[in-house]
Amino acid sequence: MSEAQAQMSEDDADLAAAAGGASIRTAVVTTGGDYSSPYPDQVLENVLENVLIFLTSRRDRNAVSLVCKSWYRAEALTRSEIYIGNCYSVSPRRAAERFRRVRSVVLKGKPRFADFSLMPPDWGAHFAPWVIEMAEAYRGLEKLYLKRMNVTDDDLAVMARSFGNFRELVLVCCEGFGTAGLAVVASKCRQLRVFDLIEAEVSDDDEVDWLSCFPESGTCLESLIFDCVEFPINFDALENLVARSRSLKKLRVNRFVNLEQLHRLMILAPQLTDLGTGSFSPQDHPIDQEPDLVSAFTACRSLVSLSGFRETVPDYLPAVYPVCANITSLNFSYANITADELKPVIRNCHKLQIFWVLDSVRDEGLQAVAATCKDLRELRVFPIDATEDNVGPVSDVGLQAISEGCKKLESILYFCQQMTNAAVISMSNNCPDLVVFRLCIIGRYRPDHSTGEPMDEGFGAIVKNCKKLTRLAVSGLLTDKAFSYIGQYGKLVRTLSFAFAGDSDLGLKYVLEGCSKLEKLEIRDCPFGDSALRSGLHHYHNMRFLWMSTCRVTRQGCREIAQQIPRVIVEVFRWNQILEEGEKSDLVDTLYLYRSLEGPRADAPKFVNIL
């Protein structure tokens, strides 16, 4: 029995907890009537079920389910949210057979490197088989969170008509659907509270005015996010929708909403806690007087999260001053603003915990952040110009400043052109709470720019000093030494990302042998081969996946892995068959292996070989 149980891997416990919290109110324990024949342990099992309702963490639940058959059954009946980190690790049927009373489903498909064009478009991760199964098994489904799945309009239609009490739809990095699908959801899901499209690719081929499809009389909408939609919307319909959605708390509009229109929306919804401001630039030919944005922002007393700013005209930034003191989350990562334009805003943001910004603000801008935002937990600095260059607007100077000013930092993503070990070491010492450290030196193989040394010591210090670290992404010139540090000290690390790094197979061996909690490993363009691959044989069944592209792994090496570990699917794919002709080498372009309770998937396209 224990072998067959899927150990759902750990990730994003908050989501499960948040969903689980709600499930306490909605979960219903039915006793007696559910069992076809009573048996002696029934009383004990009833008691257990009543206790288990309060268990929300999926890791705890996984542990509970392993105690014995009776506990396994009770846990299965009381789990109301299921989290499937890899849609191919288990079949929809198997999941539905084990967990019968599910209200909330989290489903993730493609691995993260698919976001960077490293995966062919028709690879898979189709939502269709899941929605078809759930339409039968989970009629009471309320919440759906999909990430990197291929979702079609038909899938959305099935979903909309099958779940009468459907409340929350969150699509993150999904594609395959368009306005027609959105329209069906809007019109049929009358209980919808959350409708979030986050970094999704929405097609406009059908040109359906989906915003007009929400119920006429009024909606229960609490959250409406569509800032990733890359085509115009019907603004009148949006305005009307906001006016009749009295519970709306989160609204993130896309860049086709200008400042005048934003003003009109804000007047209608001063109760907002989360606002995505769209383009933040005025319409091309302003007819009326300039809208009083300052008053509009002042009226939003509950605003804690601000984003958008897609085509910011900096002259209008002062309008946000009234809310700065309260906001905990600010996303300026589309705002091409200078340090001088940032400073007057940021110097008021004392409560800021999450800050995303473009490197247009330079090291100077980051210094200003460090000076004010003492409570900062998460920082992301994106590059305005993604081309490799000798110098960039942010560097070790900015990182050093942040490390000195923001000592509570837990998560950082930092793109730059050059870095020093000293700055990274400094961060490792100043920010002991770091859980996520992702440094991307855009220039590949770039050493410490002041000493010329590899970046080994910097990353070594991070894994050594940051005792809570679970996620790490490395870059710059790195030798096998860096990997030996990671293997030696990265005992809690769950997610690792390597690119253009390492000297030999040893590098990967250190990691696979040392990082016992490793779950997700993504590697590209590193000199790791079959010998290194073999060193992880003992561990692959504990991982969600391993991705290796443009490394030195051969087909034969992959085949050996496939043969030696059951319940691990080994996919290899090649991109461009034409170019491969005449090539003698046995190297694979991409290896993607993942554990699974099922056999090889039936929906693999031609370019995927399952060994």
Next chain:
Amino acid sequence: MESVITHEGLNLKETELRLGLPGSDKPEKETIYSLRNNKRAVPDSVEDRESVSDAKHETAPPPKAQVVGWPPIRSYRKNCFQPKKADSETGNYVKVSMDGAPYLRKVDLKVYKCYAELLEALENMFKLTIGSEFAPTYEDKDGDWMLVGDVPWDMFMSSCKRLRIMKGSEAKGLGHGV
């Protein structure tokens, strides 16, 4: 490992990029290369890999002009901002082919302010007269072949990927849009 590679008197080792432990033949500073954009360039990435597989020792592959998926930023974020270099400094060169001509030419669309100027340049370049026998066409961003002159000049500038001057029977009856 490698002897100094000389080619016509140039010491290419100076600019060679390789991996190596510090101290042992210290890695040179990287050559400065500017990437235009990160359009997916499959042939380049395969070349990348081939050079890795052929190398018997631990040498870094020479930096390619375009690397797929690097840096790891989602494409719509990359597309949001025009890299300053590409726009102002480098010009907008498109290939021009003419039916029957063995060689292609290239023109910088930025040099011209309107269709008339472009057509005049083409006429000079290929020694022809645009009219009933020759029709200028272009391939746009969607991959469709269009007649030059139908859309406003600015729109043409941003959507034209290549030009083709059609000749003979295909050209007859097309005229041109200008």
